[in-house]
Amino acid sequence: xxxxxxxxxxxxxxxxSRDREGxxxxxKVPLVKGLTVLDxxxxxxxxLDPTLSxxxxxxxxxxxxxxxxxxxxxxxxCYTQVRELNSKVVVVEPLANFPKLRDLATDFDGxxxxxxxxxxxLIRQDRxxxxxxxxxxxxxxxxxxQYLQFAYCIKCGLCYAACPVxxxxxxxxxxxxxxxxxxxxxxxxxxxxxxRLEIVDNSHGIWRCHFAASCSYVCPKGVDPALAxxxxxxxxxxxxxx
Amino acid sequence: xxSERTLMLIHYLTGIGILIAGAIHIGTVFLTAPVEENxxxxxxxxxxxxxxxxxxxxxxxxxxxxxxxxxxxNGLRVILLELHQSPRxxxxxxxxxxxxxxxxIIYGTRTILIAHLIAQG
Numbered sequence: 001x002x003x004x005x006x007x008x009x010x011x012x013x014x015x016x017s018r019d020r021e022g023x024x025x026x027x028k029v030p031l032v033k034g035l036t037v038l039d040x041x042x043x044x045x046x047x048l049d050p051t052l053s054x055x056x057x058x059x060x061x062x063x064x065x066x067x068x069x070x071x072x073x074x075x076x077x078c079y080t081q082v083r084e085l086n087s088k089v090v091v092v093e094p095l096a097n098f099p100k101l102r103d104l105a106t107d108f109d110g111x112x113x114x115x116x117x118x119x120x121x122l123i124r125q126d127r128x129x130x131x132x133x134x135x136x137x138x139x140x141x142x143x144x145x146q147y148l149q150f151a152y153c154i155k156c157g158l159c160y161a162a163c164p165v166x167x168x169x170x171x172x173x174x175x176x177x178x179x180x181x182x183x184x185x186x187x188x189x190x191x192x193x194x195x196r197l198e199i200v201d202n203s204h205g206i207w208r209c210h211f212a213a214s215c216s217y218v219c220p221k222g223v224d225p226a227l228a229x230x231x232x233x234x235x236x237x238x239x240x241x242x
Numbered sequence: 243x244x245s246e247r248t249l250m251l252i253h254y255l256t257g258i259g260i261l262i263a264g265a266i267h268i269g270t271v272f273l274t275a276p277v278e279e280n281x282x283x284x285x286x287x288x289x290x291x292x293x294x295x296x297x298x299x300x301x302x303x304x305x306x307x308x309x310x311x312x313x314x315x316n317g318l319r320v321i322l323l324e325l326h327q328s329p330r331x332x333x334x335x336x337x338x339x340x341x342x343x344x345x346x347i348i349y350g351t352r353t354i355l356i357a358h359l360i361a362q363g
Binding site: 202 | 245246247251320323324325327332
C-alpha cells in the first residue's frame with residue numbers, strides 16, 4: 001500500500017493500577033489510502049506500543065465494539081476513515097459517560113443493564129404462549145416499518161456517550177435504551193405496551209430528555225433515538241397504541 | 243402523589259399558556275396605542291392598580307401567577323434532579339420547592355386581592 005505521509009495520533013492512556021488520571025500519548029502512523037482509525041490503532045498496538053488497550057471485533061460497523069471519541073465526537077473507529085477527519089492530528093479518547101477501564105476500553109455493564117431494564121423481547125399476555133410459542137407471528141410490511149429503523153441498533157453506545165442528560169443524570173436510561181423500548185412498543189407482535197410505558201414514566205425516565213438530538217446525530221446505523229423518545233412521549237400523553 | 247407524566251403535561255401546558263399571555267401582553271402594549279403612551283400608563287401606579295378593578299383581568303393575572311410559579315419551580319426541580327440522584331435528595335427537592343411555590347402563589351394572590359380591593363374603592 002502506497003504511503004501518503006504520516007498522521008499524528010494523540011491517544012488517551014489510562015492504567016487504573018498506576019494512574020489517578022489519564023494522559024495523552026502521541027504516535028506517528030503512516031497514512032495509506034483507506035486507513036481507518038481502527039487500522040491506525042491496530043498499527044500502533046502491533047508496531048509501536050503493545051500495551052495499548054482497546055475493544056474491537058468485526059471491523060465492519062456491525063458489532064459496535066470499537067466506539068470511541070475521535071476528534072471530539074463519538075464514532076466507531078472501524079467506520080471512520082482518517083482522511084474524512086480532515087486533520088493532521090487525530091485525538092482518540094474513550095467514550096464519554098462510560099466508566100473507564102483502561103486506555104480506550106470502557107465499562108458497558110451499566111449501559112447493558114439499562115438496556116435489559118427495557119425488557120428487550122416480545123411479551124405476550126398468555127404466559128404459556130410466552131414460554132412455548134406455538135406458531136410464527138405474522139406481520140405486514142406496514143407493521144414492520146413502524147419499528148424497523150430502531151431494530152438496526154448495534155448497542156455501540158455512541159448515542160449514550162453523546163447524550164448531555166446521561167452525562168449528569170446517572171439514572172436516565174439513555175437514548176439507546178429508550179429507542180429499544182419504542183422498538184418493542186411499536187412491534188405489532190408485542191402485547192405489553194402499558195407495561196413498557198410504565199418503565200420510563202418516572203422522574204428519571206423519558207421526561208428528562210431535552211431533545212438535544214445529539215444521539216441521532218452520532219448514530220452510525222441511521223437510527224433516530226430522539227424520534228423514538230418523542231413518539232414514546234406522544235404515546236404517554238395522548239395514549240393510543242402505535 | 244402526582245405522576246411525572248401529569249407534572250410534565252401541566253409543565254408543557256403552562257409553558258404554552260405563558261407564551262400566549264406574553265404574546266397578548268406584547269400585542270396590547272404595541273397595538274392598542276402608541277408605545278410611548280402605553281409606557282407612560284405603566285409608569286403611573288394608580289393606573290396600574292386600576293387594572294385590577296376588572297375582576298376578569300385580575301383573575302387572568304392570578305392564572306398567570308400560578309402558571310409562572312408552577313412552570314418555573316417545576317423547571318428548577320427538573321434541573322436539581324438531574325444534578326444529583328438519590329431518593330432523599332429527590333424527596334427534599336420536591337418538598338422544598340412545593341412549599342416555596344405555594345408561598346409565592348399565596349403571597350402573589352394576596353397582592354392581587356389587595357390591589358383588586360383598593361381599585362374597587
